[in-house]
Amino acid sequence: MSQVPENLKYTKEHEWVRVEGNTAFIGITDFAQDELGDIVFVELPEEGSLLIAEQTFGTVESVKTVSDLFAPVSGKVIQVNADLGEHPEKVNEQPYEAGWMVAVEMSDAAEANALLNAVEYQAHIVES
């Protein structure tokens, strides 16, 4: 059974968002990492880049397959999890903690409010 922490927001594309003030930490969910298998590479934007909600912001690679990552919210990247360069497996091991990908200074907090809550995301997993 996949973990779906109650304090996070989610997209239908299996990204999570943790909101701290005006900062959004972004990663992929436990369900997603489990479906992807062993992650060997994460390609992320540089600090200072601008993300646009629902646009791609990076890729992950597992089983020789590259997949698109989508931004759940818009804003400026203020921090990138550089640890994932050497240790991409952290996305598998701790998707909600050490496996976070980028921190974004949100330009529109309403975008985060509109995302799925944990109950809605769990229902989405079951449906899909």
Added chain:
Amino acid sequence: MTGGQDLWPVGTQVQWLDDVDHSQANQDLEQELGEQVGRGDRPPLVRIWRSGGRLGIGLSRRDLAMGAGEHAAAALRHQGCDVVVRQTGGTAVPQGPGVIHLSYLFPRTRSSGTTDGYYRLLTAPLRTWLHNLGVSAVTGPLPGSYCDGSYNLLVRDQKLVGTAQAWRGGLAGVHSTRPGYILAHACMTVDVDLAWATQQMNQFYEQSGQPYRVHLQTSVTLRQVLPNLFADKSPRQCVDWVAEQWLQFFGAWVSTGS
């Protein structure tokens, strides 16, 4: 089903589409065609295509990003090795007039299946095609081979075909509400100087500071497997022959589902 035939989209076309004079553009055509498929501007596609006309290697974006990857690629180019960058995962592969490619470019749907399903969809017809030529091939990993993975096609315990994928419009193997496409790709070494290609790949990894190494004895060409079939043919002529064969074979495979 063995070959995952239920994943074949309705209306799939089989076409030979390439631009061998511009090797990177030839690679980039994958994305352009895939985006057209994802938007519904083009039917689902089985693309048969040849490598560029010059000997070289194909790298993944991961290859370039790790260590001094960009520097190592530039050094190889300076030596005359054609280096192209692809959108699928994995590690370096041989490129050149003796390499042929097969790409499935399918739209993402609500139930797009799994990466394993697409690897099987890719390798099952290739195994049948080889079987029709009297060649027994199996899928499996082969440590030390170029771009190793669970879905290599192996002949006599040597790698003849490598496979990889890219999923656009969301994560692989999960439902996505966004439009996008799935690229499942295979490349076959038909008639390649494997010693030269292996040396280039290993030079790339050595110069970029990565420990990965390819072992020459893990690879084989179709010419080595079927020497009589390609007597007196150049690498390009061998690949052209395979491309013609695949056009017919995959045309029939797609229309009948096997």
